[in-house]
Amino acid sequence: MNLNESIIIDIQSIINKxxxxxxxxxxxxxxxxxxxxxxxxxxxxxxGRERAVYGKRLIEYLSDKLQPQFGQGFSSRNLINFRQFYRKFPIVSTLRTQLSWSHYRFLLTTNNNEKIDFYIQETVKNNWTARQLDRQIGSQLFERLLLSTDKESILSFARNEKQPAEPKEIIKDPMVLEFLGLKPEAAYFEKDLESALIIHLQEFMLELGNGFSFVARQKRIHLDGDDFFVDLVFYNRLLQCFVIIELKAHKITHGDLGQLQMYVNYYDRIEKLAHESPTVGILLCLEKNDTVVKFTLPEKSNIFASKYQLYLPTAEQLSQEINNEILKQKDKENE
Structure with a gap:
């Protein structure tokens, strides 16, 4: 590179920053x-003496006076949002410079302070756009993470006070793939699911979570004359390990788990370096059977089954999932 090209690149960088x-x-x-x-x-x-009545009149009065001069941004609805914003974040010095008004507007939909703290920390750490934050709140990321780990760990991870130490701490179940555009009632094959994930790889990486990077699609494994193809391979820098994802557009079977176990064994014995952690396998399936998983795999296994769904879950659905998981944990403790 000559001098002229170098200085142009430097100045372009200065201007953009x-x-x-x-x-x-x-x-x-x-x-x-x-x-x-x-x-x-x-x-x-x-x-105001009668605060509810006075407050309503005040908002309407301000909107009527401000909108002609300053525009639609000062509608009654927005003025109510400003008031709510102050009440939810009463200390101005706590407002983060990395968050825009659009970010805060989406945070106003959340009432739980711990969840708000989590989403703020994750937004800053991952540089989420307002749209990405909205999607994570809408897909109830915080609640879904509770299915795999405890609340204090979730908040500690968000604040960078600790790093994930086990694969289960980074795996979501269920995974929400509403961005693929596939209809739950429509017929599709695993190759359709894989193609849609590759097309929407950025959104899928957001759903996977922190520390993931894409490695390969349909990775060929040659074993003594036979060829096998791994659907998706990722690497997680937090755990320092390969993460293999196999896609199944049907209910899980023991054969599916055996196939994934072979791929994990291959990566552990051939691809993994000495300083890296054991390979993690995720069987992403339309429907899972925890009992089949339990009796197919060893008690201590790095293979996990995660259900995917093609629509955003409702609060009731997530609540039921969490309650079911709590009951499962209690059953395991009583065994």
Whole structure:
């Protein structure tokens, strides 16, 4: 590279970083402005005798006065959001510069402070866009992680106070794949599921979680004249291990688990380096049978079955999943 090319690249980098900083600064000033407006509205409401009635009239009055001058951003609905924003985040110094108003607006849909803290930490750590944050809240990421680990560990991981030590701490069950566009009632094959995942690889990586990087699709394994093909291979830098994902568009069978076990054995004996952790296998299936998994695999195994669903779960569905998991854990303790 000659001198002219080098200096152009350097200056382009400086300009792009400055622009990004300027955008973030403007976004943060907007956040502070909305917080201050919310604070002022809340303080004014506290002076009203009949607060509920006065508050409604105040919001309508402000909207009528502000919208002609400042636009639709000061509608009654938005003014209510500003007030709620202040009440949920009453200390201005705790507002994160990495989060835009759109981020905070989605956080307002969550009432649990621990969940809010989790989503803020994960957004900052992973540089989630507002749309990605909305998707993670909508897919109830926090609740789904509770199915595999405890609340304190989830919050510790988010704050970088500790790192995952076991594969089960990074595996979600169920996995939500609504972004694929596949209809639950429609007929499709495993190759269709795989192709859709590759097309939507960025969204799938978001669903997989922290530390994953894509390695290969249909990885060929040649064993004494026979060829086998691993559906998807990833690497997780937090656990420092390969993660093999096999896709099954049907209910799990012991044969599926045996096939995945062979792939995991191959990677452990051929691909894994001495300093790396044992390979993890995930059987991503339409429906699983925990009893089949239990009696097919050794008690201490790095293979996991995870159900996938092609739609966002409702709060009731997730609550039922969590309750079922709690009952399973109690049954295991009583065995």
């Amino acid at each position: 400055a622009r990004e900083s300027a955008v973030r600064a403007i976004d943060h000033e907007r956040v502070i402005m909305y917080w201050q407006i919310g604070k002022r509205i809340f303080e004014e409401e506290q002076n």
